[in-house]
Amino acid sequence: MTDTPNPALLPNGLSDGLPPRAEHEAAIGDRLLAVVRGHGYQRVKPPLIEFEESLLSGTGRALVHDTFRVMDPVSQRMMGVRPDFTVQIGRIATSRLHQEPRPLRLCYAGQVLRVRGSQLRPERQFTQVGAELIGADEAITTVADAEVVVMAAEALQTAGVTGATIDLTLPTLPAVLFDTHGVPAAARPALRAALDQKDTAAVRERAPSAALGDLLVGLIRATGPADEALAAMAALDLPPAAAQRHADLAALVARIQAARPDPALTVDPLEGRGFEYYTGFGFSIFAPGARGELARGGRYTAGRGDRVEQATGFTVMMDAVLDAIPAPVPPARVLAPEDADPRLVARLRAEGWVVLDALRPLDDPAAEARRLGCSHGLGADGPVVLG
Known part of the structure; x- marks a missing residue:
């Protein structure tokens, strides 16, 4: 069976x-x-x-x-x-x-x-x-x-x-640094994974040179509030292409802060997970009480x-x-008897009330209203709170 x-x-x-x-x-x-x-x-x-x-x-x-x-x-x-x-x-x-x-x-x-x-x-x-x-x-x-x-x-x-926080990132920055320092293609996935995990010891171990290892660790440590992170990045010896991305990000932060100073801005320059097809900056928005990010976006082709x-866009995750x-x-719900005045019912719905129509004559309208989750019955002049 x-x-x-x-x-x-x-x-x-x-x-x-x-x-x-x-x-x-x-x-x-x-x-x-x-x-x-x-x-x-x-x-x-x-x-x-x-x-x-x-x-x-x-x-x-x-x-x-x-x-x-x-x-x-x-x-x-x-x-x-x-x-x-x-x-x-x-x-x-x-x-x-x-x-x-x-x-x-x-x-x-x-x-x-x-x-x-x-x-x-x-x-x-x-x-x-x-x-x-x-x-x-x-x-x-x-x-x-x-x-x-x-x-x-x-x-x-x-x-x-x-209480939202906007976290900005430069998902293409690791590739720029890998190209500048000649990191072999075969070595990049492991180094990228170490960066994603913020594992500074593994980054130094997997970087092909001490100079690149120091630079990547410095960028990991630059994560934090936007102004502090940008200052920490500016103190590093960034190659020209990376320095340009830093300058572009600084200009973006300044414009956002001028337009809307209320959300907290943070920077995580090397974060790339979930930004695989982005070609410029990326951003995520977080808030207390939510699992993970509320929204994600950035620049792409x-x-x-x-x-x-x-193009630049954002996607909100509704859950x-x-x-x-x-x-x-919950909106107030009213149970209207079978013979209710249709004009009164229409007016209440236009005012925002949820009005349920009784489908048959009721011996006990109040009891039926409670059974259907209504907080009000309907009298001749309008809604009546159930006792």
Whole structure:
């Protein structure tokens, strides 16, 4: 005899969104989008699944191991379920919208699915909300970068997040230093892993020269509040390409601080985990009460082939945001009897009341209202608090 599986049983990392959290997530997502739309960002809606050669090309190559793939029974071609929105937005911008004026400002919201979760975020399906600024002139990249960071902070604050910290990083800096110091390709993964773990002893051991080891350890120790970290970086003997990245980061920090002094800014110059396809700076936003980061973003290359553009964007992880903000206050619910005045019911709903319609005559309206989770009954003149 075969046991019938529990119908509520779902695969690891997947879950049903239930009241009131599902409704709260939708409301907060709308609030975030309202902020970015107020900055001129227009919403797009890419498909949940598309051909893998477009989804996993260009910057999408960094997402290969996160992507579910299936065979399309119609075309007999492999397709991928999006693990992230950014690559899709870049494709839309550089193909369907390539003739639109630049810079192009786009935003989005929807579900993503990943092959596996992480220790901090075991969920494999979750909602992302975000925005991308694509095609800004090279001369104003710092201005564009600052717009995105400041807008992300503003959106999260509007959603109710307090005590946020913005952590800035230079994910391409290790590669610049490896190139300058001639680190062999075979030695780079182990050295990169030591940097990710902030293991200074391993960094010195795996660096091919004492000079590089000292420099990398100095950069690890430069992690901290933005002004202090930038000063510590400036005291190091950075090669010209690395010094330019430091100067660009300093200019970005100054612009962010001038526009929005309230979020704390920190710098971790060598952090690269999760920023694999970024070509410039990267940033993460953290807040008390949340597991991991609330948002992540930075500068990257959108598109592929001969249609590529510089872009800056951010993605908000809605599950983390909900953990960082107060739980919603349930709206007052009213049970309207079967013969209630429809004009009164319509007015109450327009005022923000949740009004449930009784589907049959009630012998005890108050008892039925309590059973359905209502705090009020409905009298001739309006809601009546249940005793």
